[in-house]
Amino acid sequence: MNYYLTYFIVAAGLFAFVGLFTMFGVYAERKVSAFIQNRLGPTETGKYGSLQVLADMMKMVQKELIIPAAADKILFLAAPVIIFIGVYLAFAALPWGPGLIPANINIGLYYIFAIISIETLGILMAGWGSNNKYSILGAMRSAAQIISYEIPAGFALISVVMIAQTLNLQDIAMQQGILSADKAKFFGFWDVSQIGGILSWNIFQAPHLMVAFVIYFIASLAESNRAPFDIPEADSELVAGFHTEFTGLQFALVFLAEYSMMFLVSMVGVILFLGAWNTPLPNIGSLHLATWTTGAGWGIIWILIKTLLLIGVQMWIRWTLPRLRVDQLMNLCWKVLTPLAFACMLISGVWRLWIM
């Protein structure tokens, strides 16, 4: 029975983490955007406005739950829950450190890829259920965008899987450091299995994965509906897209889903390309930096730092680049990213066969 109890505790812990991260993320986003646009951001509530998110949450909880008269009640009420659950379920398969993974499934990466697609369904549900033309336009744009960008993202992931030869995220993480069972080669010629650190990360084990990483990162921005790919909620044309009609707690759930999606895609990127929970510090001679900074506790710290850095880049991009038009979006996806991703996959095969 204790066995099952652990599962519940882990699930509740992950949920608490997602909630905490969203609070942190919203505050960070407001401060980062303020810094980029030469403003101050929240300053009044608490020191440096640090209690702003808490105040916002109190406001959200108090708000009335409004269901539009013409809305499809069941779909409207279920949509935010499904959007969030789709993202939250994927957290089950993410490794946090050596031996620290909620569910060590052998097809972890494929599972995450599958479960994210539920979010599309939730967004379509929200769009249709709201019975509002802005919502439905936003939902359709979102679905079209997510379906298109799944293809370059998928091929970028496949090129990693071809190098790693496993779909198990914990194994992929293990191969990128000093705990690796097989040889890790820097750029394919220098054996760094004992040196570890940044040199044995996937993007340095096979340099074409740098291109794959950029493709994945761009596609992941589109999949989490973030600017410059935020045409589903383009404020200037669609009010707020598929979540126009949501208020109070439902709106909070949509927001929770957006921020957990940001964390999820960044963490998957870190696990596959940037060495997962492995330390960036290599062993230099008698200075065993990598050996000292590898372990369960260190693993959590490293993966959190790397993921938060990637999220920082996401925010930076959001507040710097203007929104793409629909046709530009599709051009980028089908004419640039998809062929490049195919090329990466091809190189991965050759690399695995002849160089590794």
Next chain:
Amino acid sequence: MSLVQAMFYLMAFVTVGSALVVAAGKNLVRSIFLFFVTLFGLAGLYVLALADFVAVTQIVIYVGGILVLILFAFMLSGKEALATAEQQKTKFISLHNLPAFILAALFLVVMLNVVFKADINNLPWIKTAIATKNVVPVNGTGINDIGVGLMTRYLLPFEVISVLLMIALVGAAHLSRKEPVEA
């Protein structure tokens, strides 16, 4: 009753129940969204049958692909077109209640007959497989076997399917292309 059995009955109940509501429901869009529950229950049943890869593939293809495409078609057609489609009298395949019921009942009889005649616990090929130890152990390497199988023994069917998909893509591109304006 063990936990696995309880899970099986729960999943089976969810799958069959939601499928019934999908078939009987009046609201087409709600039916589609409920079909998602059916597919999810089915994926759960696959997991219980140790076919985790099939379960995840089911979600990727049906939920992420086909369901979303069906919804797209619905949303593009608009509410008025849907309302007329729901009230249509002359359907493409029109069966009255009684013949439909008889057809379904006869099919059920055939299926039950197969299930009872097959005697699943004593199939000869399963017995020989167990006797000669020609079985796949339950240790989570199913996906490796699938990969090796697809690239060796089942390579020809696999490639034939890819050609079929290619033809479908070419056809779609041809249909959606604008005809060149004749000078």
